[in-house]
Amino acid sequence: TxxxxxxxxxxxxxxxxxxxxxKKNNYAYYVLDAPTLEDSEYxxxxxxxxELEDAYPDLIQPDSxxxxxxxxxxxxxxxxxxxxxxxxxxxxxxxxxLRDFMRRVNDRLSAAQQNPEYEMELKLDGLAVSLxxxxxxxxxxVTRGDGQTGEDITQNAKTIRNLPQxxxxxxxxxxxxxxxEVLMPKAGFERLNRIxxxxxxxxxxxxxxxxxxxxRQLDPSIAASRPLAFYAYSVNQGLPDSIDTQxxxxxWLVDLGFTVSAVRxxxxxxxxxxxxxxxxxxxxxxxxxxDGMVIKVNSLAxxxxxxxxxxxxxxxxxxxxxxxxxxxxxxxxxxxx
Ligand code: NAD
Numbered sequence: 001t002x003x004x005x006x007x008x009x010x011x012x013x014x015x016x017x018x019x020x021x022x023k024k025n026n027y028a029y030y031v032l033d034a035p036t037l038e039d040s041e042y043x044x045x046x047x048x049x050x051e052l053e054d055a056y057p058d059l060i061q062p063d064s065x066x067x068x069x070x071x072x073x074x075x076x077x078x079x080x081x082x083x084x085x086x087x088x089x090x091x092x093x094x095x096x097x098l099r100d101f102m103r104r105v106n107d108r109l110s111a112a113q114q115n116p117e118y119e120m121e122l123k124l125d126g127l128a129v130s131l132x133x134x135x136x137x138x139x140x141x142v143t144r145g146d147g148q149t150g151e152d153i154t155q156n157a158k159t160i161r162n163l164p165q166x167x168x169x170x171x172x173x174x175x176x177x178x179x180x181e182v183l184m185p186k187a188g189f190e191r192l193n194r195i196x197x198x199x200x201x202x203x204x205x206x207x208x209x210x211x212x213x214x215x216r217q218l219d220p221s222i223a224a225s226r227p228l229a230f231y232a233y234s235v236n237q238g239l240p241d242s243i244d245t246q247x248x249x250x251x252w253l254v255d256l257g258f259t260v261s262a263v264r265x266x267x268x269x270x271x272x273x274x275x276x277x278x279x280x281x282x283x284x285x286x287x288x289x290x291d292g293m294v295i296k297v298n299s300l301a302x303x304x305x306x307x308x309x310x311x312x313x314x315x316x317x318x319x320x321x322x323x324x325x326x327x328x329x330x331x332x333x334x335x336x337x
Contacts, residue, residue, distance in 0.1 A: 008056075008059065011059060012059055014052065015053075015056075015059060015064075016061070018045055019063060019064055019065065021045055022046060022065050023063075023065055025042050026070070027071055029042075029071075030070045030071035030212075031071050031074065033204070033209045033210075033212045033213035033216065034204075038323070039323065040323035046066070049064070049066060050066055053066060066311075067310045068146065068147070068311065069085075069087055069146055069147030069311055070144055070147060072146055073143065073145035073146065073149055074216060076218055077151035077153065077216070077218075079149050079150070079151065079152070080149065080150055080151070080152050081148060082130060082142065082148060082149070083177065084236050084237070085147050086128055086130060086144040086145075086147050087147055087308060087311060088147070088311050088312050089294060089312050089313070089316060089318040090309075090311075090312040090316075090317045091319070091320050092318070092319050093319075093320055093322075095269070095273050098272065098319055101295075102118075102269055104314070105297060105306065105314070105315065108306055109302065113302065115268065116297050116299055116302050117245075117297075117298040118266050118267075118272055118297060118298060119245070119247045119264070119295070119296050119297075119298040120263070120264050120266055120272060120296075120319075121233060121260075121263050121293065121294045122262055122286075122290045122294075123290050123291055123292040123293055123318050123319075123320075124181040124231050124233075124261055124288065124289075124290055125181075125183065125206075125289040126181040126183030126184070126211045126212075126231075126288075127181065127182055127212045127215065128180070128181060129142065129143055129144070129157065129179065129180060129181070129182050129215070129230070130142045130177060130179050130236070131163070131177065131178045131179070131180075132175065132176070132177050133173070133175070133177075133238075134176075135170075135171050135173065136167040136168060136171035137165070137167075138154075138157075138165040138166070139154075140152065141154045141156070141158075142154075143215070143216065153215055155220040155223075156214075156217060156220050157182070157215070157230075158220070159223045159224035159228075160182065160223075160228045160229065160230050161229070162230055162259050164256070164258060167256045169255065169257075170256055173238045173240075174238070175238050176237065176238035177235070177236040177237035178232050178235055178236070179233060180230055180231050180233045180234070180258070181230070181231050181233065182211050182228055183207065183211050183228070183229055183231065183288050183289070184208075184210045184211040184226065184229070184288075185207070185229060185287045186287060186288060186289060187227075188226070188227025189204070189206075189207040189210050192227070193210075206289070207288065208289065210226070211228060214226035214228060215228065229288070230258075231258075231259050231261050232250070232253045232260050233250070233260065234246070235249045235253065239252070239300075240252070243300075244299065244301060245299055245300060246296050246297075246300065247265050249300070250263050261290075262279075265298055272295055272319075275293070276293050279293060279321075280321055280322075291318075292319050292320035292321045294316060294318055295316065295317055295319055296315060297315040297316070302315065303315040303316075
């Protein structure tokens with residue numbers, strides 16, 4: 001009917017507005033490392049578009065960014081195609097959502113596989129990097145980019161002090177791929193911004209953007225001067241067959257010489273929730289920023305069985321913390337009481 005058409009035109013116009021806003025802000029965040037929106041504001045725009053697309057699947061636009069990862073890699077760097085795509089993560093915000101996530105996992109598993117063990121890690125707020133080691137020697141470091149193709153930042157990665165360039169215990173592994181997060185600890189970030197503002201230079205919006213901006217410099221001496229750190233969180237090629245869990249893979253990475261974040265194996269939803277809540281309390285005292293937890297099915301065989309959606313694995317999700325601005329507002333209310 002005519003009314004439907006009018007409605008559809010409005011909905012399409014609204015979708016277009018949201019797509020354009022998301023694309024513009026993806027570019028500012030992923031390519032320029034200089035976002036102009038708060039993450040919570042960006043996430044709200046994204047959720048609005050997801051809701052519209054769920055309600056009107058016929059109107060989904062071919063250039064919708066909902067199922068894409070990151071943005072185009074910078075052309076100034078050599079482009080590298082990932083052997084295994086580097087995806088994003090789905091996210092949940094409260095216990096009911098986490099329960100739904102675990103239910104969706106169960107729905108895809110056989111009766112004997114129900115309620116698998118989970119493992120929880122900190123969701124480090126930096127940028128994802130893939131490292132390749134040939135016979136124990138670091139040969140390549142690449143950013144996530146758009147998930148398929150990233151930027152070769154090997155020279156910059158080599159300046160990160162806790163990122164091992166030589167793994168004696170992996171010298172018998174032809175190709176080892178380790179992924180993790182490059183981040184800038186809070187103290188180093190504050191020092192960097194203080195010095196920049198004293199000099200009248202541009203300051204970074206947050207440690208995540210400072211880490212990304214530092215790693216994606218053409219001159220490696222700039223990255224070398226920045227306080228970056230690498231935290232490993234997965235082995236994507238070359239893991240010994242004897243290791244069959246995510247927690248086992250992380251313990252192995254520690255033995256090889258990598259730094260990993262706090263890891264805990266959890267039997268059920270209740271214990272996962274308790275760990276999440278305890279980390280909300282501890283968050284402010286950590287030396288680096290985290291924006292939530294990541295919960296993963298611990299068995300690597302089950303991970304493989306569960307597989308991936310276009311943008312994210314089915315076997316893991318981010319359990320996001322409340323936005324810090326909201327926390328500040330809550331704290332402000334407490335102060336007034
Ligand atoms: P994401 O950061 O929400 O989740 C995926 C990433 O988590 C992975 O790529 C990996 O780098 C990281 N990660 C950290 N710890 C991990 C661990 N232990 N195990 C596995 N992965 C781990 O997804 P995204 O697609 O990189 O970015 C979305 C985020 O970026 C949202 O928070 C959004 O608000 C923000 N963003 C903001 C703007 C803005 O304008 N402010 C624009 C675009 C995106």
